[in-house]
Amino acid sequence: MPAYGVPEHGNPITTTGAGVPAPSDEQSLSVGRDGPLVLHDAYLIEKMAQFNRERVPERVVHAKGTGAYGVFRVTNDVTAYTCADLFQPGRETPMLARFSTVAGEQGSPDTWRDPRGFALKFYTRQGNYDLVGNNTPIFFMRDPQKFQDFIRSQKRDPRTGLRDHTMQWDYWSLSPESAHMVTWLMGDRGIPRSYRHMNGYGSHTYMWVNAEGRRVWIKYHIHTDQGIDFLTQDEGDRLAGADADCHRRDLYDAIERGDYPSWTLKVQVMPLEDAENYRFNPFDLTKVWPHGDYPLIEVGRMTLDRIPEDFFIHVEQAAFEPNNLVPGVGPSPDKMLLSRLFSYSDTHRYRIGVNYNELPPNRPEVPVRSYAKDGRMRSFKPNTGAVYHPNSFGGPDTAVQEGTEHAWWTVEAGDLVRAAYTDHREDDDFVQARTMINDVLDDAARDRLVSNVAGHMSKITDDGVLNRAIAYWHNIDAEIGDRIADRVGVKQPV
Structure with missing residues (x-):
């Protein structure tokens, strides 16, 4: 009889979840050779019950993704703008990045035309800071009242279970x-060549506060050091069938061979007093701040150099949330951002449990002193004092953070209203799309844009929707609209 833990073949011995040596991984316990199985084969019951429960609900958006660990290093002095610890000169902060597609499910191809998620978790000396963005500096809407409807229009038709271009x-x-x-x-960046070859953006407007309490508005840009590259529609379609996980595979293969991908973090800084009269509403998620108005300022570089030891634990259970804001960083009046401060953490509580912050990828590297208690899967006591506040027994207390009190707005918010972003002189829905086509894209990129849009719109099955989509592009740019109309066979667009 071999010693415990050393079976005859030399491998470690299988155990139950309680660490007890398992009786067999090959045969179930039965009455005789061909008789019924017995309920007291506890190991068989454990294996079946665990298997039946090994999936958690997938994310409603950003379900398909991948991730890696790395480090963020500050390369420039931005203390004039923020006192956040992770942005102090010379600071190195461990981090986790997760990249994802937005609309697809867990098994969907990496190369569908879709925005990409770009979520970063920094394990700072002041707790976790999460920057939850996309590979675009903008989004489809500016008001969260529309978000749920938008996502449903990009998902599958409930009648057929198919993706539907007419809905989109x-x-x-x-x-x-x-x-x-x-x-x-619909342009070139709609299908990145890999996650390593795309930029990331915080997209929203945030507030930075320095040690003296001076506040500024900022936007994050995370530029790939590998260079921007993209797939054509034909290449993306081919890879969707040939290698549906090509972006996940590419990231892991690069790290395995020591070709560690990196990105340079930069910010745009807007003085607080500029916001009210700026030509676009600076909190409108459908708008960018032109770099000529607010140039990019380098902050640091993030490098991914470690593949998670277990995908489910570290990527599927990773919980990013914009409400994880450290001292020196705050939100803005961006309505989409303010809604996400609630919705992300609420999603995590539903998907992976109320104590999701105790899971390995979400656990901060600083002590947690909280009055939260109990709930499913609670594994450690985060507070050595009393379980209520105020108390006389040494429980934790909040501290005023100099210069970073939660006075994020410069004026009183005023009466409760349901208002649109319409009070800035260039707040037009089509102006920045038109500028992008005419001032950013070259002739070849415009040709690919027309081809991509026409190919996508050719699958619209409703004539009214098709005519309205053509009119949409005419509002953006008349020439581009005419070219798309010609490609889809609409001779007299409305």
Whole structure:
């Protein structure tokens, strides 16, 4: 009889979840050779019950993705703008990045034309800071009231279970504020060549606060050091069938061979007093701040150099949330951002449990001193004092953070209203999409844009939606609209 833990073949011995040596991984316990199985084969019951429960609900959006660990190193002094610890000169902060597609499910191809998620978790000395963005600096809408409807229009038709281009264009053409983002999506960056070859953006406007309490508005840009590269529609379609996980595979293969991908983090800084009279509403998620108005300032570089030891634990259970804001960083009046401060953490509580912050990828590297208690899967006591506040027994207390109190707005918010972003002189839904086409894209990129849009719109099955989609592109740019109309066979577009 071999010693415990050393079976005859030399491998470690199988155990139950309680660490007890398992009786067999090959045969179930039965009455005689061919008789019924017995309920007290506890190991068989454990294996079946665990298997039946080994999936958690997938994310409603950003379901298909991948991730890696790395480090963020500050390369420039930005203390004039923020006192956040992770942005102090010379600081190195461990981090986790997760990249994803937005609309597809877990098994969907990496190369569908879709925005990409770009989520970063920094394990700072002041707790976790999450920057949850996309590979675009903008989005399809500016008000969260529309988000759920938008996502449903991009998902599968509930009648057929199929992706439906008519649903997509019906929504887009009825929502003119989507024009800028749709122009991005239908252009070259709609299908990145790999996750290593795309930029990331915080997209929203945030506030930075320095040690003296001075506040500024900022936007994050995370530029790939590998260079921007993309797939054509034909290449993306081919890879969707030949290697549906090509972006996940590419990231892991690069790290395995020591070709560690990196990105340079930069910010645009807007003085607080500029916001009220800026030509676009600076908190409108469908708009960018032109770099000529607010140039990019380098902050640091992130490098991914470690593949998670277990995909489910570290990538599927990773929980990113914009409400993880460290001292020196705050939100802005961006309505989409403010809604996400609630929705992300609420999603995690539903999907992976109320104590999701205790899971390995979400656990901060600083002590947690909290009055939260109990709930499913609670594994450690985060507070050595009393379980209520105030108390007389040494429980934790909040501290005033100099210069970073939660006074993020410069004026009183005023009465409760349901208001649109309409009070800035260039707040037009099509102006930035038109600028992108005429001032950013070259002739070849415009040709690919027309081809991508026409190919996508050719699958619209409703004539009314098709005519409205053509009119949508005419509002963006008349020449581009004419070319798309000609390609899809609409001779007299409305």
